Amino acid sequence: MCDTTTTNEFVQKLDDYIDSLTYKKENLIGVLHYAQEIYGYLPDNVQWHIAQKLDIPSAKVYGVVSFYSFFTMVPRGEHVVSICTGTACFVRGADKLKDKLEDQLKIKAGETTPDNLFTLETLRCVGACGLAPVMIVDGQVHGCLNTAQEIHEVLAKYRPESKAPSNQRLQSTLKYA
Numbered sequence: 001m002c003d004t005t006t007t008n009e010f011v012q013k014l015d016d017y018i019d020s021l022t023y024k025k026e027n028l029i030g031v032l033h034y035a036q037e038i039y040g041y042l043p044d045n046v047q048w049h050i051a052q053k054l055d056i057p058s059a060k061v062y063g064v065v066s067f068y069s070f071f072t073m074v075p076r077g078e079h080v081v082s083i084c085t086g087t088a089c090f091v092r093g094a095d096k097l098k099d100k101l102e103d104q105l106k107i108k109a110g111e112t113t114p115d116n117l118f119t120l121e122t123l124r125c126v127g128a129c130g131l132a133p134v135m136i137v138d139g140q141v142h143g144c145l146n147t148a149q150e151i152h153e154v155l156a157k158y159r160p161e162s163k164a165p166s167n168q169r170l171q172s173t174l175k176y177a
């Protein structure tokens with residue numbers, strides 16, 4: 001959660017960005033992108049603030065946020081895992097990939113794990129059809145994922161234990177060997 005200092009800094013940053021724009025109302029999507037980069041998501045109060053700054057109805061801001069799947073009104077986890085549901089991925093097992101991911105993360109698509117580590121989403125073709133079925137983690141494409149073990153190995157790279165220094169990992173491995 002943000003403290004007051006951080007929140008004020010975020011508002012200032014957002015306001016500076018909006019003030020720097022020559023065409024403000026016309027740049028609603030760009031402003032929303034920037035706000036989501038700062039806040040991580042677009043809660044009601046941020047949408048309202050943007051509406052005030054751009055002098056447009058808050059219903060218009062809400063309409064855009066709810067229309068585009070890359071905007072979110074709820075906080076996301078540290079890592080965003082997206083399953084491609086485009087035609088090539090669908091034909092080559094995107095459904096099974098989704099089932100396995102839901103099983104391993106113990107959440108459904110659209111949800112975030114209780115430890116806020118992963119958010120699971122679906123999206124349309126990302127242009128890597130030759131690697132189908134594909135999932136994207138924090139913008140990085142991982143393809144040809146057919147087995148539970150392959151999926152497990154990708155997720156493991158994003159778990160905190162895999163970020164420990166290699167000698168520390170070695171020690172913990174030895175401890176349980």
Ligand code: FES
Pocket residue numbers: 084085086087088089090124125126127128129130132134
């Ligand atoms: S359909 Fe999945 S990358 Fe194109």
